[in-house]
Amino acid sequence: MKRGICRLVISGGFASRTWVGRRAYATSALKPVRGMHDVVGLEMQKRDHVLRIANALAASYGFQPISTPIVELEAVFARTLGEDSDVISKEMYTFEDRTGNKLVLRPEFTASVARCLINKHYSIPKKVFYFGPAFRYERPQKGRRRQFHQFGIEQFGTEHFLSDVHAMEMAVLLVEKLRIENTMLEVNSLGDKETRMSYRRALEIYFSKYDKVLSSTSVERLRRGSVLRILDSKEEEDQVLVANAPEVTDYMTKASKERLDRVLEGLTAIGVRYRLNPRLVRGLDYYNDTCFELVDSSSGLALIAGGRYDALVKQMGGRPTPGVGWAAGIERLIDCVSDSLLKVARRPIGVVAVSEASEEVLDLIRRKSLSLAQELRKLGVPVVVDCMKSVAKQFRAASKESCKWVIVVGAREVEREVILLKDMDSGEERLTEFENVMALVRDQNAASKNF
Template sequence: MSKVNWLKKVIEARPVRGMRDRLGLDALKHNYICSVGQTVSKLYGFQPISTPILEHASVFERTLGEDSDIIGKELYTFLDKSNEQMTMRPEGTAGVARALLSNNLTNNLPKKWYYHGPMFRHERPQKGRFRQFEQMGVEYFGSRNQLADVEVIDMAATFLRKLGLHDKIELNINTLGDSASRLKYRSVLTDYLSKYKNDLSEDSVRRLSTNPLRILDSKHQKDIPIIADAPILTDYLTSDSQQRFEQMLANLESIDIPYKINSNLVRGLDYYQDTVFEYIYKPSEEDGDDSLGAQQGTVLAGGRYDGLIKLMSGGKSDVPGIGWAAGIDRLAMLLPNEPFENADRPVVIITIQDDDMACNQRIETRAAQIAKTLRTRHDIPTVIQHREDGPKTQRVDKLLSKVLKSSPGTRYVIFLGRDELDHDQNTINYRDLKQRTQSTSSITDVAASIKEQS
């Protein structure tokens, strides 16, 4: 096989299915969402944490539940060269919980952490759902008090409000109760669903014998009418669970957090108990009903997982926890483009080449000096657009057209050629593309004008 054909075979010019490059507006929105998340996390006393993308498979297989879709269908799992089974993380909570144990922090509580980064699930790609997707999440270890639930829900509300999405989302909330509540309800629910075994979807029939609560979260058309008439979990809560839920709701109301009780909200992972919640996108007529694609309306979700650390430690540690995670990709789809299209608009310096090589060197030196001054003394984003195809083809309209394509949002352009070298070294010739004016001013005055107009 020739070297050229070998390269063609090895190098695939497309990203892996369900994964994508993040460019332009997508990258700006992603960075903005992470920045807002970091700011909000600090307001609530949360500290940053970063866990590996790759974990031992047992971290997820022991905690997410054998019946979950993630374990059954979606894990990226493989044997490494040491013949150990490894998994690319499908969600953030289990890895953070593992970090709590690995670093011997169970006696140093509470711990309040936030993180963001890529997760991986091998599922069918669709609008708002990718095989590599980004999440922003928080985890709060060490408190069973319902006020901890209120705090993380309030934190989620603040995060979404600062993103400008508060009028587009709705908080759905439910309680799964304690273990006694779930045991009692599971028996009642199983008896009810068993009567419809022949009418349920294939996945729901399978879950009937493993985890019937998960059937309540089914979106399958065959299951929906059956679920609608199912017994309600809150009718089977113990008195302690009922009191806890009511107190938490009262506290949410006291700080003006609106909510809707959704009795079918159960979440998809085995480690949840008591409080579970989701923020769901509610499109306006202008947005359309398919803004996030079918079934992708949940933008942030979480709940309480008091048994997770006990499960991971084999019963050696019993640390309560609650947290949430938000889909950054979905949130980015809801943010308007306009603020990001005009964000950090750069000043562009266009160097106009001359036939004289020595003159060109002086032009390039002057361009570097001006750019350095604008960037470091005035904190103004600056780009040097080098011209390398000779002076004969350098029409101003073509120069500007290239600038606008390579540096979107540009408003100010500085032209730098032989004529400009003859000016006072403290002045520059610049054009305001919005005002359609051209002036010669000192760098200090130009910088002040740019900042005033930004």
């Protein structure tokens, strides 16, 4: 064995070490950080598909794109999410830069967007949508990652109840366009400031009687004055108590009750199914009145969640500005998007150039293949082509890419100004003019738009 070219691999979860030359690399150190994942292949295609649908939907409602930094000052969230919230106390990635500034990896978007609104002095009303990663130090599990991605909308400057209705309508329409079934829109109201104060007092009195049987987390929330968050507890010992707790509707002011009624009437008027859930709360302090979640019935996870936050901008130092919005968990949406429907809608076309020909004819074949591929791509169709490989390798590549059709270009096809079209599913082959392929392309484009 040559010195310095040793490869040592130890299985069973221990560190692996590879020697190349005189340098050693611990390959175990190159794994993704726990709770953070690479996105490749079909998952990446599905994410692109979800974003394409979401972007088009937001634009159709008059929303404009916005992008905020991944790193923010800690104060952006400490002031708005609540010092005793789980996000602030347990889940934020915090660090200091070289000048001592306390920074965080953003745990959510709404506060960042509001900060941008104040800094840029945007005119009101303002409607924006966004996409990007967010970070929370949670226990990784199904539907929860430490780096996750959100698509969301925010509308600033209107407190009309119809803005709540339209926000929920958009959320429902998004999952419909993605053909995600078995979801339910759950709606509640946190009421105005007076309502929340009265309701919080009632909950404190109620849960204080059971502080010996509550989970330790709920006892801590009760002690800190975050009693509303007990309603969102998933601990088994809390469930019965939560089920019998007072409901917010019993403490609503007349104005809050009327607003909730109008919101629900608006949803009914446009045919949006919903379920009133008096236990639904939002885990962030800035919400008021309408709150909602679009829940996947099979997993119980919220795919989209949001609500109204009329005090947020003022709380951050801006002028009083009402707002409403929601965020969708991209990874959760991806899990619900059908693989088979996506493949049908976005399968590419393969172009195979036959290499068994004289160099002069082969050059003509290659140029014709590239020209056909270019024409197809102009129509927005994915195309797989590699004239440098053998014919067999080109077919294998087309199969690996799940091509629906393969166009074969050889000396015979170039001479007769036709192409050989092969259906990769049925194996059927036929000689046809290239213009006829355009009909297939239009059908595929229509399938993609309808999906």
